[in-house]
Amino acid sequence: xxxDLSFTxxxxxxxxxxxxxxxxxxxxxxxxxxTGTKIGCEEGECGACTVLVDGQAVNxxxxxxxxxxxxxxxxxxxxxxxxxxxxxLQQAFVDQxxxxxxxxxxxxxxxxxALLNENPNPSQDEIRExxxxxxxxxxxxxxxxxxIQTAAARENSDD
Amino acid sequence: xxxxxxHRPETVEEVLGLKRVLPAATFIAGxxxxxxxxxxxxxxxxxxxxxxxxxxxxxxxxxxxxxIGALTTIDELCRHPLIAERYPLxxxxxxxxxxxxIRNVAxxxxxxxxxxxxxxxATPLLVYDAQVQLQGPDGSRQVTLAEFFVGPGQxxxxxxEILSQIILPPPPADARTLFMKKGRVxxxxxxxxxxxxxxxxxxxxxxxxxxxxxxxxxALRLPLAESVLAGQKLSSELSAEVARVATTEIAxxxxxxxxxxxxxxxxxxxxxxxxxxxAGIVQ
Numbered sequence: 226x227x228x229d230l231s232f233t234x235x236x237x238x239x240x241x242x243x244x245x246x247x248x249x250x251x252x253x254x255x256x257x258x259x260t261g262t263k264i265g266c267e268e269g270e271c272g273a274c275t276v277l278v279d280g281q282a283v284n285x286x287x288x289x290x291x292x293x294x295x296x297x298x299x300x301x302x303x304x305x306x307x308x309x310x311x312x313x314l315q316q317a318f319v320d321q322x323x324x325x326x327x328x329x330x331x332x333x334x335x336x337x338x339a340l341l342n343e344n345p346n347p348s349q350d351e352i353r354e355x356x357x358x359x360x361x362x363x364x365x366x367x368x369x370x371x372x373i374q375t376a377a378a379r380e381n382s383d384d
Numbered sequence: 385x386x387x388x389x390x391h392r393p394e395t396v397e398e399v400l401g402l403k404r405v406l407p408a409a410t411f412i413a414g415x416x417x418x419x420x421x422x423x424x425x426x427x428x429x430x431x432x433x434x435x436x437x438x439x440x441x442x443x444x445x446x447x448x449x450x451x452i453g454a455l456t457t458i459d460e461l462c463r464h465p466l467i468a469e470r471y472p473l474x475x476x477x478x479x480x481x482x483x484x485x486i487r488n489v490a491x492x493x494x495x496x497x498x499x500x501x502x503x504x505x506a507t508p509l510l511v512y513d514a515q516v517q518l519q520g521p522d523g524s525r526q527v528t529l530a531e532f533f534v535g536p537g538q539x540x541x542x543x544x545e546i547l548s549q550i551i552l553p554p555p556p557a558d559a560r561t562l563f564m565k566k567g568r569v570x571x572x573x574x575x576x577x578x579x580x581x582x583x584x585x586x587x588x589x590x591x592x593x594x595x596x597x598x599x600x601x602x603a604l605r606l607p608l609a610e611s612v613l614a615g616q617k618l619s620s621e622l623s624a625e626v627a628r629v630a631t632t633e634i635a636x637x638x639x640x641x642x643x644x645x646x647x648x649x650x651x652x653x654x655x656x657x658x659x660x661x662x663a664g665i666v667q
Binding site: 245282339355 | 386387388389390392412415416419420423424432434436459482483484485486488489570571
């Protein structure tokens with residue numbers, strides 16, 4: 226059984242057809258070749274598959290693909306600038322050592338994006354709270370928190 | 385990979401109609417538990433009937449009784465000013481449920497329908513005397529949450545019924561409230577949890593409502609411990625006695641997350657601490 230879906234993906238309208246028993250992460254990676262979204266635990270524990278749906282961070286491994294119809298989806302591929310430069314948030318992760326192996330980074334960065342969109346100046350506690358559903362096994366979390374604080378400062382100074 | 389059909393009805397009538405035609409289908413709301421069970425092959429439904437497009441199941445209505453649509457997400461509960469003001473225990477428990485990604489999608493109705501003894505929203509709703517509305521082919525009925533919880537994963541609703549609303553009577557006036565949850569890390573399911581509501585008149589405890597989670601087949605109120613507390617003059621000796629009585633009303637099991645003894649001890653400590661703190665007793 227297939228279903229036709231129309232939604233906005235990284236700012237562009239998209240029409241596609243997908244088997245109804247696929248998850249959003251399968252749709253993104255297998256059908257649309259957007260492999261920046263990672264598959265970790267597939268149980269909503271690790272956050273590697275985090276994407277934004279209508280601005281809210283969700284685990285795409287738990288999100289049935291049919292539910293994306295009519296929604297706005299942002300993946301890590303949608304965050305960079307139009308001239309292929311990294312966004313300020315991504316660059317801050319590079320500058321502060323918030324990336325090591327990189328597997329958790331797309332999910333971390335999208336959780337951070339959702340946080341900064343609703344709270345442009347988060348405290349360290351608020352950052353840790355917002356990242357509670359994202360696991361990193363390499364860097365530890367200090368550099369990741371630093372990265373987000375750096376990004377917040379840079380984004381605020383742009384305004 | 386399990387294969388299933390997927391239906392997205394838009395009204396409760398369509399939902400119930402689909403279920404009549406597809407009796408083996410499973411309802412899905414936020415799916416944060418269900419999708420895991422399907423992936424792990426604990427469940428193998430031939431079809432899912434999604435409730436997410438049924439707008440009449442959403443929303444929070446003010447009134448003499450507060451009516452919360454079953455599809456209300458946990459994150460909405462965290463942020464809604466009416467919930468924070470009138471039912472603070474529910475807002476506090478919602479904030480302790482899972483990660484932000486889970487809270488953005490998981491629903492209040494789903495948390496209750498899974499009927500897990502560790503459901504974070506269960507103990508607050510029990511102390512607020514919540515009722516749930518069930519809608520089925522023969523109409524709707526209202527039952528207390530205590531009646532709704534039958535056993536682990538088992539509710540009193542029939543397979544054709546859906547939970548449509550959670551109904552909260554006005555909270556007791558001037559109540560003091562405290563929610564506590566024990567987990568190893570913040571995202572954990574509760575090892576044990578407590579919700580306490582006290583109405584005080586000076587040093588006298590006029591009314592006491594106590595509920596506990598993760599320490600019996602279902603989340604439950606503690607009528608015996610409540611009766612020891614109600615009408616009495618508050619003291620650290622009384623809180624200790626209430627907490628001790630509470631441990632006789634629970635039946636915890638040991639599992640991968642904690643032993644039965646540890647759970648019993650947490651309940652005793654949390655209830656004593658909650659009552660002391662709400663009563664302003666310094667230990």
